[in-house]
Amino acid sequence: QQQVKQSPQSLIVQKGGISIINCAYENTAFDYFPWYQQFPGKGPALLIAIRPDVSEKKEGRFTISFNKSAKQFSLHIMDSQPGDSATYFCAASIGGASGSRLTFGEGTQLTVNP
Amino acid sequence: AAGVIQSPRHLIKEKRETATLKCYPIPRHDTVYWYQQGPGQDPQFLISFYEKMQSDKGSIPDRFSAQQFSDYHSELNMSSLELGDSALYFCASSPWDGANYGYTFGSGTRLTVV
Secondary structure, eight states, rough: OOOOEEEEEEEEEEESEEEEEEEEEEEEEOOBEEEEEEEETTTTTEEEEEOTOSSSSEETTTTEEEEEETEEEEEEESSOOGOOEEEEEEEEBBBSSSSSEEEOOOOEEEEEEE | OOOOOOSSSSSOOOOTOOEEEEEOOOTTOEEEEEEEOOOOOEEEEEEEEEEEEEEEOOOOOEEEEEEEEESOOOEEEOOOOOGGGGGEEEEEOOOOTTTOOOEEEOEEEEEEOO
């Protein structure tokens, strides 16, 4: 049973467009929600993270929107670039940013066409 | 900046053989995590260690064992290898009390069982 559900499975956008990836979770004990970017043959790299007491967090072109009542959160990538083409994973953990296991979503393969 | 170092990068083993994967965390990171990522799958948590003690255990087969040493490096030992063990194995590290820090993943070890 996938505790964190991610959609879409794949996404194609044009350069300069907005990429939106959505995640939903069931366990209300989750209190830390990071997004990871993974290139082929590489480990996941932390992009941005949010806690449930904040509804939105922005870092550069990346924004997380968080809806606690709906148990959903999403990643928006503004002005998408071909270099953003990668697999993106949402994740969740209980107990904060470290010391706790991460539960990942299924991943979204993003392709940004030039 | 120093990263999480994993060795070897690639490993080919035959069924029923034994494999040992090594992980060297970022200096001053006292917590190490192991994840398994099958082809096209999201990373699955195996086990974690804090200050050389097991801190959490996930879906790690009984054929696998791991430990963290006094210099904080960790080793994942895998015995009686099966074809289904072929995957990317990631190690990550963090400070235990890294409230706003999160994980740093290594580049992984690709294990192929033939």
